[in-house]
Amino acid sequence: MSEARLIYLPLGGAGEIGMNCYVYGYGPAEDERLIVVDLGVAFPDMDSSPGVDLIFADVSWLEARKDRIEAIFITHAHEDHVGAVGHLYERLGGVPIYARAFTAEIARRKMQEHGYSDTTVKTVGKWPDTVTAGPFTVGFVPVSHSIPESSGLVIDSKGGRVLHTGDFKIDVNPGVGEPFDHDLWRSLGKDGVTALVCDSTNVFSKAEGRSESTVGPEIEKFLQTASGMVAATTFASNISRVRTIAQAAERAGRSVCLLGRSMRRMVEVATEVGILDDFPGTISPDDVPGMPRENVLLLVTGSQGERRAASAQLANGKYMGIKMKEGDTFLFSSKTIPGNERGVIHIMNQFSELGVDVVDDSDGLYHVSGHANRPDLDVMRDLVKPQTLIPMHGEHRHLREHVKISEAAGVQGVLAVNGMMIDLSGNQPTVAEYIETGRTYLDGSVKIGQLDGIVRDRLRMARNGHVIVTLIIDEDGDPLGDPWCELMGLPETGRNNVPLVDVLEEDLSQFLNRANDKTIADDSKLEKELRTIARKSAQAEIGKKPEVTVVISRLA
């Protein structure tokens, strides 16, 4: 039996921002006992995944080894860390899910939606409390981030100590939740750390990160001077910001109305688990129309321009009976995530059409990031003094830059992207194996693979349109009448100003008149020929080659 080793294997989140899923293992090679850290989702877009509802990491490797999985640990309740628990729970063998109270409550609601009992998720206290999971002892160490009770993990085993930061920033005055505790993190490192597996999101941000506490006074000033109704948006899960805005509103003489399902749910959960005890009383949407506009603050979902969120519906004219108008203001207390610009700009322009002023964070006053900037990453590494730094939670460029700054500071770095299994035993980490990874798409109620060809076909239809050719072959093997064409997503007429469908049918008929019996008798050959002709004919007529489906019916 081979010697025990400690392995690290990212399946999602290392080479992208989103769908976090990291695996640690300890034991004899290929027989390690495993734990999973985070089970998140990523979000689809029209460019690459039209029609898809959610994206998960492909966990086939784990599923094939589910008898070796001990537990799942969730660092915090953001969707890219917890969003897939209900979807993937069974495939991972139904092992216990551990999290701190707020995260656990969010995870439980997700598990319930999938019909699982509350006991699937276990609430864990913060460090020095720990959970034993096979060869691992795991503790949740509070960090500051943009959601309550975010945690780094202390992952101890005979293979050494790994510190997995989770998403974090260094904020000693974060509003809701524990301040970042330099001494605690220093103490975690004092007996040696095999690896610091570290957030890399903001590695390109060169200034020291700003505290959440700097936002409140600016928002209060802003609300004091705003005249009409004000709506403010931020991520609902950013409870600290939600509280900051609500308290600023209260001081500015404005009643707070929560709009959007997740806004209400997050405040509810935070109150339930006892981390939000000083939230101002709120008013119902029904009360808003009867109040003086300058006494109202709407706290709304949709900071990323999501089409169905409260912000988008207000921009579109009306939400739950509330209309915004000239003299009102809409505040983005948020940053636009790259890729969401079009949606955000769209609602900004819709508000402009309504006469509503829009204020965003371009002056840097009304939002701070939840991730550690480059100097803060240096602080973390200096506190912990790891033998090796492994960047995670970043695109390739972030991971690479993080390795560079670490090595410049004299700490060896390992650039491990999804699928690279790192053996952390010994002094020098090595790549143990390359695992096939990818993305699983939730499409309606079905899970499909990124490479199944389904989405590729959708993209092709979207770019090229779709022609359906139907042909009936009679009992004697002769075409019965002419082939028919149906078009979808294609212009009705082309170059010759006659219907495209007529041109296609004419060209297909001509081919059939010339075709020999052998071609007509061979389904796949006939199909191929008809497709080629339809595409050529369309190319000549409208300048593009459509997707073509050929349906041949043979009368028996």
Next chain:
Amino acid sequence: MSEARLIYLPLGGAGEIGMNCYVYGYGPAEDERLIVVDLGVAFPDMDSSPGVDLIFADVSWLEARKDRIEAIFITHAHEDHVGAVGHLYERLGGVPIYARAFTAEIARRKMQEHGYSDTTVKTVGKWPDTVTAGPFTVGFVPVSHSIPESSGLVIDSKGGRVLHTGDFKIDVNPGVGEPFDHDLWRSLGKDGVTALVCDSTNVFSKAEGRSESTVGPEIEKFLQTASGMVAATTFASNISRVRTIAQAAERAGRSVCLLGRSMRRMVEVATEVGILDDFPGTISPDDVPGMPRENVLLLVTGSQGERRAASAQLANGKYMGIKMKEGDTFLFSSKTIPGNERGVIHIMNQFSELGVDVVDDSDGLYHVSGHANRPDLDVMRDLVKPQTLIPMHGEHRHLREHVKISEAAGVQGVLAVNGMMIDLSGNQPTVAEYIETGRTYLDGSVKIGQLDGIVRDRLRMARNGHVIVTLIIDEDGDPLGDPWCELMGLPETGRNNVPLVDVLEEDLSQFLNRANDKTIADDSKLEKELRTIARKSAQAEIGKKPEVTVVISRLA
């Protein structure tokens, strides 16, 4: 006959950034003689216009009045101002196109591609030269921008003077092209200006704009310290920047290689018209592999991450025999246009995978904007002292903000979006009429309307997949065999783990067995029923309702 009036009508560019097309008219109401300023394109995206090649303003209104059009004036050679000349020339009656030399040369090449002669485009000297077009006298006044020979237009008629700025910035040291001339612009306004129709792109940028001349020294410093091969990208049309980079490279001991068709073409045109006489000699791509890497600078197209541009191909591994590798650097001397983030980030990560360092403009050193910032817009308005300010070249929020700052400074502003015809006669501009406007898509070789439903169908297929149901009805009016289904863009199996196609065919067959003769005899009823069943059946099986095309063949 009614009194003559002066009208302004934006058909594109007022309410969006792109596809600029502005109309001015003078004469009796509804019989004005017209001129067109700019004929630009916008670019499609997967979210709203999959498969589309280019987007133009809908010029139906102009086409219906083409006998009243006198001329087309092009302010500068950016695609959003000149890109549609070849496509729309005939629809606008084949009137002369006027532009300054560089712009005219670009326009001529576009006209040639559409088979038109060089004489369709007339070269005009700069102000005080003018062109007479019906009741209008039009002059081209040099402005600084990010392409050579950009011009504002002086549009004089008996209705008064309109100054149409075109895209501009205030730069007294722009490198290539004329410095902005404060005195000249002041003199244009001294006898009164009816309206200043003004660029609004950067109205939200609060700092004074920076000169192109500040970029060169920074790029030179950068090139002096870079070790391996360097590739730099910017818009090829930004001749001044292209020259700045090339000259900095020369001083840093690097030979310049131009990569990308538009990069070579733009340098060629600029040299041809005599505005670029001090460009360093260039080397051919074939020479690059044989040279020491630190002696090479590649000047490449694709600053916006365009998939087929030189930058994307280099990021993908190789372009024209040239490979970038560890130790090399890629410089974005450009800003990412909102909406293009995903493409740009994608190539950044690809370069990271190759080990190539990427430097962008996040430090504000290697790029300056070509548009006037807010303080510069104030300067322009103060120089010209118009009776009315009409913002253009902006989304709704830009136009609205521009009106606000103008009115705050005591100059009345008119927020005119596409389709609002403004009567500029008299002291107070009024809305004369609302014209139906929109977008025309170039799709392959066909022009289709934004609202024709073609693109809507493509988006639906992309989101929902496509099911084709075929059914043969025999001579007696009975179904011949079972209906067939073909799927495209849909999962093969769903909830019951049997092929989706089997489930659909089974459900459709069952319906047909129950259906009465009347239903089966009625094509449209039958089609509707089959579609409904296929959608319901898919919804139950895979959790989504596909698009369904039903093809019924009746044997006669």
